[in-house]
Amino acid sequence: MNAAALFGRSREGEPGLLPDPRLGSPMPWVIAIVIALTVIAAASGLGLRNAGAHASADLNGGITVQIVSAAPAARNRQADAALAVLRRLPDVADAQRVDQSQLESLLEPWLGTRPGDTIDDLPIPALIDVRLRAPATPDRVSALQTALAGVAPAARVDAQAAWLTPVFRAIATLQWLAGGLIALLTVATIAAVVLAARAALVNQRETIEIVHMLGGTDAQIARVFQRTAAMEAAAGGTIGLIAGVVAIVVLSAQFSALGSGMASGAALGWLDWVVIAAIPLCGVALAVLTARLTVLSALRRML
């Protein structure tokens, strides 16, 4: 910090008591870096949360029934029977057979077709996309399996969300990581402000002693340091916020270029932006509070 007017005339016509205790020129830059990283970490955490919520809302009630049978005739019969049973179940909101030709055209690029090949000969399972009225809990999945066992012995029932369980786990881990990162950055901010404030106190010791002798209170002296901490943190916070937001915008543009549904689900809502915008404000508050406590505790050791 740079201490400038403890006690010279300063901004807003308020008389300074100390020179502004500039906390040292690196202060705003350290704060800027910390705020930028925090903004990116917070945006990532919020985006991951949104992506997870979006995906699970999509998949929660989703179930896939596969009829795995090598014989196309048996496969079709069982699929029709299964579809009929499913549509009668009260839990089921909707059940649709995935069009076989659509499936085939999906698979074609992988399997290839040569003249004379009949894709019907390939043992492609029939797929039924089922939407439940409630989340696809393991209980519901096995109830469906039981209901289908009679008419379609070749049916395999899977909750769609189950496919993504490892992805959800990874998202949760990344969110913890983002949280941990933010905690570390908070500690880094506190450490930077404490060190800067201590250095400024040493530089200003002579003046502080004089101000004490003239009846200045610890609170008056601390206020000068708080004001400087606020200004420097605000400057750093603004730079950090801008840098962080630029990084988020670039990153999210690249993610949405992936075209994946998951990535588009990660889009930040207005509330998320409010949270991100609040980060530099929290940084300023943290810097002011840290400067105050550091200065007051140091002053208490003086007579």
Next chain:
Amino acid sequence: MNAPDAEIVQFDNVGLRYGTGKEALTDISFTLYPGRFYFLTGASGAGKTSLLKLLYLAQRPSRGLIRMFGTDAITLPRERLPGFRRRLGVVFQDFRLVQHLSAFDNVALPLRVAGVAEREITKPVDEMLDWVGLADRRHARPATLSGGEQQRVAIARAVIARPDMLVADEPTGNVDPDMALKLLRLFESLNRLGTTVVVATHDVHLIQKVPDSLIMRLDKGRLSDPTGALRFPPRRTSTPTEPVLSAAPKDSRGDGQGGPPLGFATK
């Protein structure tokens, strides 16, 4: 507040030891009464500055009792120190001006610390700088002032808020005899307004200029009492009350010069 002769300061068997050395002050007992003018003399190293430091609460004694403004000053909780210090004006032997502030801002400091509004600060500070002959140096930083000029800034700062007690450590050590006399008049005017004045000095001529003054002499850390005035309220020819107070802003000595600008009070 204080009854006419209630003491403003009382030292009882005070001793001060720096670190583990021998005592710089030994068995110091005396009483100061409000509105009196005291000189503190003694050879260099006798302990004058040490005694004044105790008096302006920059140092705690190693032993003994100190009462100030009717309160035990030794057990005074830290948060009450600023209130006490604002009742004191101090001219430090080494001036202790704030280097990054102009002469004006240094003199204004006690008023700002006391929360006086900015618009009420300019006039008294300018008048005071004018009185100590520094009107044209008001924007100068201490480093660009001569020793005597710095001393005058220090004095102006000590008296600007019209303290209850003025403690001055060799306040005329760096100025010529004429300026020394003028500064002494400033102290006397303040004294006539009711401020108790304690001036440490080697200058015998200065002491002789204040006929009503009381003398405390330090010798190797021990206090002697040549006027016998320290234990009991001394007699005083003029009383520091109404007539003098109303005359103070004007010249009360009839020597043709205007009195010092002590119209300001923070209280």
